[in-house]
Amino acid sequence: MxxxxxxxxxxxxxxxxxxxxxxxxxxxxxxxxxxxxxxxxxxxxxxxxxxxxxxxxxxxxxxxxxxxxxxxxxxxxxxxxxxxxxxxxxxxxxxxxxxxxxxDAISRTYEYHITLEKNPFLVRHAYFLSRRPNVEQMNLAAQALLELEDFTTFSKVKGDTKHYRCTINQAFWLEEDNRLVFTIQANRFLRGMVRLIVGTLLDVGKGKLSVHRFREIIERQDRSLSSGAAPSEGLFLHRVDYxxxxxxxxxxxxxxxxxxxxxxxxxxx
Known part of the structure; x- marks a missing residue:
């Protein structure tokens, strides 16, 4: 059974x-x-x-x-x-x-947690940033994720992936009480995809990348253009839907x- x-x-x-x-x-x-x-x-x-x-x-x-x-x-x-x-x-x-x-799953939702204050109780479950990134700019950049479908840029080289197309339904940042949470939902995810997206969006929030450049990086379909992956401790597989x-x-x-x-x-x- x-x-x-x-x-x-x-x-x-x-x-x-x-x-x-x-x-x-x-x-x-x-x-x-x-x-x-x-x-x-x-x-x-x-x-x-x-x-x-x-x-x-x-x-x-x-x-x-x-x-x-x-x-x-x-x-x-x-x-x-x-x-x-x-x-x-x-x-x-x-x-x-x-x-x-x-x-049989139709979507998966991940959350990435960031704390803006040093908190010993979150050390295993949130990435600590000492300075607040520009959340508004990160949300503007994240809109490109909903409009594009080939995410070769945010994939790891190794693996047996046959294609790099994903349909992303949600991608947004929320801020509350010195905490940032990025939520992303899609029908499928590539290996290492979410942490690479978060790392690149954080570069937008730090002023290292423009909103336009973030979109261009995705459209170029070049893995070398993405920023480094965000640390693993902040990432949660939050929900799987059927x-x-x-x-x-x-x-x-x-x-x-x-x-x-x-x-x-x-x-x-």
């Missing part, structure tokens, strides 16, 4: 989401917990997206196949008992056998699959 898990984590001590050799990752720790709790020898969880080293997630949907029917409450309770304090399963959903956290009514439909498919397997079991018995 297939389940979606809504997972949140502090990425500080992890080398990103995806399992890799000789490095501690969120996926590795989660899969190990699933294997032990539900007695599954090999677990291959699939995340709705990848996060890099040090990046956090308020919502990372993960799907996993388990050998029998479990209630969402059972899954959440049992996993949270074993998972470390910096990883939590917030909810679980019963879904159909073909449901896919990555391919089509309207998606989970209701998936619950119905889950119920059908559960009834089918029960009928087969009764026949064999």
């Amino acid at each position: 297939r389940y979606f898990l809504d997972v949140a984590y502090d990425g500080t001590r992890f080398h990103g989401w995806q399992t890799q050799p000789n490095a501690l990752t969120v996926q590795e720790v989660l899969d190990d917990a699933i294997s032990k709790v539900f007695r599954v020898p090999q677990v291959e969880s699939i995340g709705s997206g990848r996060t890099d080293t040090g990046v956090h997630a308020g919502q990372q949907w993960v799907h996993v196949d388990l050998p029998k029917v479990f209630t969402p409450e059972e899954i959440v309770y049992k996993l949270n008992r074993l998972l470390p304090p910096d990883i939590a399963v917030r909810q679980a959903k019963q879904v159909g056998p073909e449901a896919h956290t990555r391919f 089509p309207e009514g998606y989970f209701d439909q998936q619950q119905a498919l889950y119920n059908q699959e559960a009834h089918r397997l029960q009928a087969l079991s009764n026949q064999e018995g």
Whole structure:
């Protein structure tokens, strides 16, 4: 049976989401917990997206196949008992056998957090800037993100990306109480894209780039023109969205699959 898990984590001590050799990752720790709790020898969880080293997630949907029917409450309770304090399963959903956290998602929203005052309680969760950038200019520049679709400029060279087109629906900065938050939503993101965008927008805010130049950098489709990536500690995968009514439909498919397997079991018995 297939389940979606809504997972949140502090990425500080992890080398990103995806399992890799000789490095501690969120996926590795989660899969190990699933294997032990539900007695599954090999677990291959699939995340709705990848996060890099040090990046956090308020919502990372993960799907996993388990050998029998479990209630969402059972899954959440049992996993949270074993998972470390910096990883939590917030909810679980019963879904159909073909449901896919990555391919079925229609948008992802990231937030980048900046603090304008030195705060020891935010050192792992916000990038500290000693001087306020020009937020108004950064918001003007960010409008170009909504009007263009090829973001080669904000992509890393390595990877198996087939194209660099993304549809960005939201991109804006908000300021409140010595905090800046950049919100960006798109149908897909390239590897390292958000941190490169933030780093380049901050150069606009510092007066190093004009609003016109920011747009020109994107249109040139030249990776060498982007500024350096903003530090990882300020970045959060904030939310992953699915089509309207998606989970209701998936619950119905889950119920059908559960009834089918029960009928087969009764026949064999």
